[in-house]
Amino acid sequence: ADYTMRxxxxxxxxxxxxxxxxxxxELVEKYSDGRIEVQIFPSNQLGSEQEVAQALxxxxxxxxxxxxxxxxxxxxxxxxxxxxxxxxxNEEAHAAMDALKGPLNERLPKxxxxxxxxxxxxxxxxxxxxxxxVKTLDDLQGLKIRVSKNNIAIDTFKSWGLDPIPxxxxxxxxxxxxxxxxxxxxxxxxxxxxxxYEVQKYITEIHYLIWSGPIIxxxxxxxxxxEDLQQALDRAGEEAAQYERQVSAEETEAAKKKLVELGMTxxxxxxxxxxxxxxxxxxxxxxxxxxxGAAWVEEATGIMNDxxxxx
Amino acid sequence: MTTVVALLGFQVVARFGMGRxxxxxxxxxxxxxxxxxxxxFVIAAEGDRHIRVSLHLGLLPTKLRLCMLTLAxxxxxxxxxxxxxxxxxxxxxxxxxxxxxxxxxxxxxxxQMIVPLGFAFMSIRILQVMVRRWQTGExxxxxxxxx
Amino acid sequence: MDxxxxxxxxxxxxxxxxxxVGISMGLAAVLAMTSANMPxxxxxxxxxxAVDEFTIIAVPMFILAGTLMEKGGLTxxxxxxxxxxxxxxxxxxxxxTIVACTFFAAISGSGPATTAAIGSIMIPAMIRDGYDRxxxxxxxxxxxxxxxxxxxxxxxxxxxITSETSISALFVAGVVxxxxxxxxxxxxxxxISVRRGYSSGDVEPRSLGNIGRAALEAKWALAAPVLILGxxxxxxxxxxxxxxxxxxxxxxxxxxxxxxxxxxVFIDAVVYAVRITxxxxxxxxxxxxxxxxxxxxxxxxxxxxxxxETVSDPIMLIVLVLLMLVFIGMWMETLTQxxxxxxxxxxxxxxxxxxxIQFGIIFVIACEIGYSTPPLGVxxxxxxxxxxxxxxxxxxxxxxxxxxxxxxxxxVAFVPQLTLWLPGLLGFVN
Ligand code: NA
Ligand code: NA
Numbered sequence: 001a002d003y004t005m006r007x008x009x010x011x012x013x014x015x016x017x018x019x020x021x022x023x024x025x026e027l028v029e030k031y032s033d034g035r036i037e038v039q040i041f042p043s044n045q046l047g048s049e050q051e052v053a054q055a056l057x058x059x060x061x062x063x064x065x066x067x068x069x070x071x072x073x074x075x076x077x078x079x080x081x082x083x084x085x086x087x088x089x090n091e092e093a094h095a096a097m098d099a100l101k102g103p104l105n106e107r108l109p110k111x112x113x114x115x116x117x118x119x120x121x122x123x124x125x126x127x128x129x130x131x132x133x134v135k136t137l138d139d140l141q142g143l144k145i146r147v148s149k150n151n152i153a154i155d156t157f158k159s160w161g162l163d164p165i166p167x168x169x170x171x172x173x174x175x176x177x178x179x180x181x182x183x184x185x186x187x188x189x190x191x192x193x194x195x196x197y198e199v200q201k202y203i204t205e206i207h208y209l210i211w212s213g214p215i216i217x218x219x220x221x222x223x224x225x226x227e228d229l230q231q232a233l234d235r236a237g238e239e240a241a242q243y244e245r246q247v248s249a250e251e252t253e254a255a256k257k258k259l260v261e262l263g264m265t266x267x268x269x270x271x272x273x274x275x276x277x278x279x280x281x282x283x284x285x286x287x288x289x290x291x292x293g294a295a296w297v298e299e300a301t302g303i304m305n306d307x308x309x310x311x
Numbered sequence: 312m313t314t315v316v317a318l319l320g321f322q323v324v325a326r327f328g329m330g331r332x333x334x335x336x337x338x339x340x341x342x343x344x345x346x347x348x349x350x351x352f353v354i355a356a357e358g359d360r361h362i363r364v365s366l367h368l369g370l371l372p373t374k375l376r377l378c379m380l381t382l383a384x385x386x387x388x389x390x391x392x393x394x395x396x397x398x399x400x401x402x403x404x405x406x407x408x409x410x411x412x413x414x415x416x417x418x419x420x421x422x423q424m425i426v427p428l429g430f431a432f433m434s435i436r437i438l439q440v441m442v443r444r445w446q447t448g449e450x451x452x453x454x455x456x457x458x
Numbered sequence: 459m460d461x462x463x464x465x466x467x468x469x470x471x472x473x474x475x476x477x478x479v480g481i482s483m484g485l486a487a488v489l490a491m492t493s494a495n496m497p498x499x500x501x502x503x504x505x506x507x508a509v510d511e512f513t514i515i516a517v518p519m520f521i522l523a524g525t526l527m528e529k530g531g532l533t534x535x536x537x538x539x540x541x542x543x544x545x546x547x548x549x550x551x552x553x554x555t556i557v558a559c560t561f562f563a564a565i566s567g568s569g570p571a572t573t574a575a576i577g578s579i580m581i582p583a584m585i586r587d588g589y590d591r592x593x594x595x596x597x598x599x600x601x602x603x604x605x606x607x608x609x610x611x612x613x614x615x616x617x618x619i620t621s622e623t624s625i626s627a628l629f630v631a632g633v634v635x636x637x638x639x640x641x642x643x644x645x646x647x648x649x650i651s652v653r654r655g656y657s658s659g660d661v662e663p664r665s666l667g668n669i670g671r672a673a674l675e676a677k678w679a680l681a682a683p684v685l686i687l688g689x690x691x692x693x694x695x696x697x698x699x700x701x702x703x704x705x706x707x708x709x710x711x712x713x714x715x716x717x718x719x720x721x722x723v724f725i726d727a728v729v730y731a732v733r734i735t736x737x738x739x740x741x742x743x744x745x746x747x748x749x750x751x752x753x754x755x756x757x758x759x760x761x762x763x764x765x766x767e768t769v770s771d772p773i774m775l776i777v778l779v780l781l782m783l784v785f786i787g788m789w790m791e792t793l794t795q796x797x798x799x800x801x802x803x804x805x806x807x808x809x810x811x812x813x814x815i816q817f818g819i820i821f822v823i824a825c826e827i828g829y830s831t832p833p834l835g836v837x838x839x840x841x842x843x844x845x846x847x848x849x850x851x852x853x854x855x856x857x858x859x860x861x862x863x864x865x866x867x868x869x870v871a872f873v874p875q876l877t878l879w880l881p882g883l884l885g886f887v888n
Binding site for chain 2: 050054057058069072073074076111112113149150151154166167168290
């Protein structure tokens with residue numbers, strides 16, 4: 001091969017992310033006639049998601065699939081994908097993601113030296129806890145919930161009247177087991193892969209945020225490729241994303257079934273979801289400065305809404 | 312390190328005593344910890360306490376041992392030079408492409424800067440130890456050989 | 459030249475010249491990166507991120523707590539109590555060290571943290587009683603590793619996530635092998651102590667009255683594990699926070715109860731903890747870089763691929779896997795090792811009938827051994843720093859303990875009941 005492309009991601013080899021990565025590898029090699037070789041490094045072998053994203057900018061590593069929230073500190077513009085309740089179904093999310101790819105690629109190379117090839121997702125984050133079934137906003141009150149460390153998640157939980165606890169991922173399981181925290185929020189498949197069913201009892205589908213993950217490539221590497229190979233990468237990224245979304249949907253369904261078998265109570269969406277939405281959406285203006293400015297947020301939400309409406 | 316103790320102690324008290332948690336606390340303690348570790352590198356270099364395989368060096372005649380250790384420290388300085396140079400470039404690029412912490416809102420460059428800075432301070436200490444070693448003829452890690 | 463080979467050769471050469479271990483690894487990585495055309499900024503980035511890890515904070519914190527307990531008078535009283543219990547038997551303090559490490563293992567999820575906490579108390583005590591410095595450090599380094607075999611355990615959590623096995627089951631499965639390790643280490647230390655004639659020093663015969671008096675004298679020190687354990691299991695704080703609570707508790711008792719800690723003493727203790735952290739972390743930092751380079755050159759994959767292709771006999775395969783785990787554990791940082799090797803080796807050993815839970819415990823014992831083996835052995839570094847002796851001396855004194863631990867690991871590999879009986883009894887596995 002003329003070019004070697006290292007692809008890092010944080011999930012293990014049974015995860016939809018990895019299956020999508022394998023498909024990407026296959027497609028890149030096919031569309032580039034073997035001129036680009038893709039080497040996949042799962043489980044953050046080359047460094048944490050944020051670390052690798054920085055390495056992409058410097059050109060030490062060529063590509064990565066990472067949680068959108070981990071890209072925001074480097075590339076604020078991508079944060080529009082994380083506006084709470086920007087979309088509430090997987091189909092809406094897919095339409096929005098695909099419509100945003102072009103506009104994001106106008107901005108991300110300047111902000112963070114990376115570009116998006118396609119957008120993966122692993123389903124909406126769902127809330128798990130071991131205290132009580134959360135059917136309404138009132139049920140949520142007083143629970144100690146761990147969130148990942150970004151201000152959108154933190155502020156959203158605050159808008160629901162909670163003081164969430166941002167905690168390092170490695171400490172989450174023992175903290176749940178020992179009762180330091182009551183619950184956490186992640187996609188259904190994570191409840192299986194991280195064994196949360198052992199220490200959690202109830203799951204509520206809060207649709208505020210989807211686990212979305214772009215497959216990004218170092219702009220330095222991308223610009224060093226001839227145009228036909230750039231197109232090969234773009235095409236492979238989009239098609240791999242289509243495939244990954246399908247795998248993810250199947251695995252989410254399987255995970256739900258298995259969690260019920262394992263004794264968890266699946267509540268579905270809260271009865272008063274409108275209230276949750278109202279509280280969280282009121283935060284949007286306050287986020288603008290952190291995610292690329294009010295003008296960009298307006299432009300991006302316009303693009304997303306048009307795409308959703310055109311479905 | 313004292314700062315880390317104070318911050319985390321406050322976190323435990325805050326969560327247990329007042330039922331509140333402060334998301335920025337963990338992050339600021341981590342940053343303070345990173346700085347403490349780099350100070351640790353410098354303090355350890357000052358006392359020539361970084362771990363070496365030195366058993367065979369203890370068997371050499373003093374002059375030869377001093378030469379070997381000088382060569383070793385020159386290589387060490389060479390490594391530091393690499394880290395300082397690329398650390399400097401990395402720092403500059405971090406101003407251009409900022410990495411904004413999501414809980415505290417600070418540009419991580421102010422924390423990551425400690426890498427080139429720490430290795431620079433360490434280099435000064437290494438030079439002092441090299442001079443001291445030629446003056447006193449001491450082996451590495453003061454009295455740790457042949458206790 | 460092949461970058462991996464270049465890295466290995468230059469590392470050994472640099473060590474021989476007398477370049478510090480951490481710097482030798484760093485320079486070897488620089489050479490490999492240059493020959494593989496990798497931008498050097500990756501080195502800088504890793505030099506930062508390897509330090510920026512919240513869970514590592516527990517290590518210097520327990521060192522600081524241990525130092526403060528020593529300067530504040532808690533340690534002296536705790537040793538008094540331990541001696542009263544053990545009485546004038548040969549190698550009494552070594553026994554105390556192992557018992558204390560086992561007990562502490564139930565508080566801490568980390569091997570180096572256990573070594574630091576117990577070592578900063580027991581190693582100086584053993585040296586004062588005429589034990590060989592290397593021996594005192596070696597026994598603490600080995601027994602400190604029990605910290606990851608007895609729950610809670612950070613490596614088990616990582617293994618559970620990587621292998622998709624039950625973390626609770628792993629925790630429960632670690633209890634019996636952890637206790638077995640303690641017993642085997644004790645037998646080994648006892649054998650050596652009797653041969654060398656180590657005593658507990660000037661100790662009165664064991665009597666209930668003596669033990670009671672010593673316990674009363676040491677009540678503040680004895681309350682520390684109760685506070686820390688109780689705090690963790692009742693869910694008040696995490697392990698990292700517990701290490702901070704330990705520091706605050708030691709400060710509180712040292713200042714207000716025994717009145718032995720003053721500001722200069724505290725500053726000395728902080729500088730000491732920072733310095734030890736510095737020497738240990740430098741090796742961890744560049745070790746991380748080496749680990750990343752090995753992943754990038756796909757070395758673990760090559761090794762395990764070779765293993766599967768060439769060995770067909772199941773027993774031979776298990777023995778080779780064990781040897782490989784120990785060998786790689788010498789060079790690689792624990793968590794990196796688990797993340798990279800688990801997905802590669804688990805299918806191989808499952809093929810010959812080893813349960814994933816059982817393999818998890820085998821792996822964690824291998825990590826425990828790796829903590830005490832040069833060139834990258836964190837417990838070894840912590841213990842030799844506290845014992846103010848050289849890594850070589852501690853490594854040499856560690857050899858009998860390492861063989862004892864390897865024997866336990868083999869036992870666990872060939873007797874599944876050791877790991878699977880207790881979880882089965884409690885309903886964690888079928
Ligand atoms: Na433990
Ligand atoms: Na080792």
